[in-house]
Amino acid sequence: MSATVDVDNPTPSQRAAAIEQLRDKLSDEVNSYCSDLDIWRFSVARQLDTEKAAVMINAWYEWRKQANVDDLAVAQPDNENPVPCAVRGYGAVADANVTAGIGVDDAQLRLTRTLGGGCWHKRDRDGRPVYIERAGRHIIKDIPKTSSTSGLIEFHVLLQEFLTRTLLPECSQLAEETVWQQVVVIDLAGVSLVALSHIPALNMLREMLARDQMLYPERMYRTYVVNAPPVFITAWKMIRSWLDPRVISKIQILGKDHAELLDQIPAHNLPSFLGGSCKCSHMPGGCVPSVPLGNYPDLPRSAYAHLRHQVQISYTEPRHSFVCETMPVGNGPTPMSSPLMGYAGWLGIKRDSPRNSAPTSPTPMRTQHVFVRFSTDRGRGVVVEVLWQPLGSDSLDDGTLVYPEALFEPQRAPVLLELEAPNRAGQLVVNWRVANFDEGQAPFPRPEEAQIPIQLEYSVDTEDELLTAFSLPPIKRS
DSSP states (O other): OOTOOOTOOOHHHHHHHHHHHHHSSSOOOHHHHHHHHHHHHHHHHHHTTTTHHHHHHHHHHHHHHHGGGSSOOOOOTTTTOOOOEOOOOOOOEEEOOOOOOTTTTTTHHHHHHHHHOOEEEEEEETTTTEEOGGGGGOOOGGEEEEEEHHHHHHHHHHHHHHHHIIIIHHHHHHHHHHHOOOEEEETTTOOOOHHTHHHHHHHHHHHHHHHHHHHOOOOOEEEEEEEEEEOOHHHHHHHTSOOOOOEEEEEEEOOOOOTTTHHHSGGSSSBGTTSSSBBOOOOTTTTTTTTTOOOOOOOOOOHSEEESSSEEEOOSSSSEEEEEEEOEEEETTOOOOSSSSSSTTTOOOOOOOBTTTTOOOOOOOOOEEEEEEEEEEEOOOEEEEEEEEEEEOGGGOOEEEEEEEEEOOOTTTTTEEEEEESSSSSEEEEEEEEOOTTTTSSSOOOHHHHHSSSSEEEEEEHHHHHHHTTTOOOOOOO
C-alpha cells in the first residue's frame, strides 16, 4: 500500500484495503481468530508493510495459543475474578483496590507492595480509559528481588487483557464508537537518580517494553510522563532506544508544569495531585493508592481470612446493618467492636446482631477514622451506606450521611473502606444491601441461584485497632 496513507486518519477505503491485503497473507486459522481491528493494529504498527505485519501477527497468534492467554482469569462483569490493579470510575467492575483475596496470588501482592501504585482512573475527553502509574514511588531495588522478569511480564499481560476485554468494550459502548486505545500518565514525582540507574530493574523494563510493543501494538494513544526531573533525561536517552519510532512519537515528557494534561483529561477525571479536581475520597488511597507512599493500609492476607462477623443476606432478605456507638475521646470517636443487640434504628430497618457476637464495652481509642473490611461468597455485589446520628436523637434531621450509597463487588476480593465519623457521642450505622438488578453490570442470577443465601463477613475497627492488630505504620494522608 502507498506510504502516503496517514495511518492516524485513514479513509475507510484505505483502512479496508490494508486489512484485506494483510488477511491475504494469513492462514484461515489466524484470520478467523483476528478481528478487523486486530489486523489494522498490526498493520499500523508496521506502517502498512504487509510482509512485516504478517510475521508480527503470526507470532502474536502463536504466543496467545501457547501461553493460553485467552484462559486468563480476567475480571469481567460475568465472572467473579479480582481486578489486577486499582480501578476508579467504570461500570464493568466496581471501584476497587487490590486486596488479598483467594484469586490474588502472593506474587501479585508482592508486586503491588514494590510498585509505586497504578490505577485505571476514569476517561479522557474522547472516552478513552486513563491509566495512571506512580512510577516515581517504585521501590526499584526491590522489584528484581520480589519478582522475576517473567513474573512481571505475566502481570503486565493480565493488565493488558483487562484493558482489552473489560474496559475498552465499556468505553466503546459509552462513546457509541470503537474505543481501542488508552491514555497513560506516568508520574515520576519522587524518583531518584539511584532508581533511574538500577540496572537489574532497567533490564526488566526493557524486556517488558519489547513484549508490549510486539504483543499489544497500538493500544496506547498517548503517554504523558509528568514531574520528570532533570536526571530523567539521561535515562530517557537509553529507554527511547528500546522503543519503536512510532511509540516514541506518542510520548510527551513534561516537568512539574503539566497543565496540558487538562487538554486531554477533564479536571473532574484527573487526580488533584496531577492538577485536576478529583480526589476519590470514597476509596482508601484516593485516586491512586500506593503502598510505598503509605496512603492506605496494606493489609496482609490474614486480615481478611477471619472476619469478626458472619451473616446471611439474600434477594428476599437483602439488608443487614451494623450499629456501634461513638464517643468523643481525644481527637476522635470510639466505635464498639461489636453491634448492639436488638437495635431498632432511625432508618426503620430491623437490625439483628450477627451470630457468634455479643455487645462489648468499647475501649477508648483516639481516632476519627473507622475501617470496614467485608467480603461475600457470591452475588452481584453489595451496596454500602454509612450514617451517623447523635445519641438520644430520633430525628432524621439530626443524622449525618458519612458514606453515601456505593456499589462494591466483594465476591471478587475483600473490600476495605475508610470512614470518618464525627467526633461526638453518637451511633454509627453501617448498612449493606444486595445490589438491585439495575445496579452494576453483573448478569442477573437464575431463579435457583437467587434462592441461595449470600454469606457476608465483616469487621469494623478503629484506625488504631487496625494498625495495631497488623503492625502497620501510620497512614500518610495528603
